[in-house]
Amino acid sequence: MYANTPPAENETATAPEFVPNPSEKKKPAISRVPLTTRIRSDYAAALKRASLERQLHGLEPSAILDILEDALEPWLKTRGYLS
Structure with missing residues (x-):
């Protein structure tokens, strides 16, 4: 087959195999x-603002x-509720 020729009806195109990175x-x-x-309410407003600003700047989380x-997470860990 030529490079730009689509597969015939009886042929199947194969996708590249995914190889996980070890x-x-x-x-x-x-x-x-x-x-x-x-x-x-002030916590909710600040949380929403932080979320939107971080999304706009492409920051995670x-x-x-x-x-x-x-x-x-740190609060729960320092008090022994989470390991």
Whole structure:
């Protein structure tokens, strides 16, 4: 077949095979559960502003969920609730 010729009807085009990089470590899947709570309105406004500004500047974390998890993790770890 020529380089620019599409495959015939009885031929199948093959996609390149994905080869994982052995140096990439797989992170364990994190499950999430719904959690509903109320927070101070000034915290909510600041959190929303931080999220939007970080998205505009291409900074991570930018999602509200990720910002909250980053804030909660050290608090939980230092108090022995999370290992």
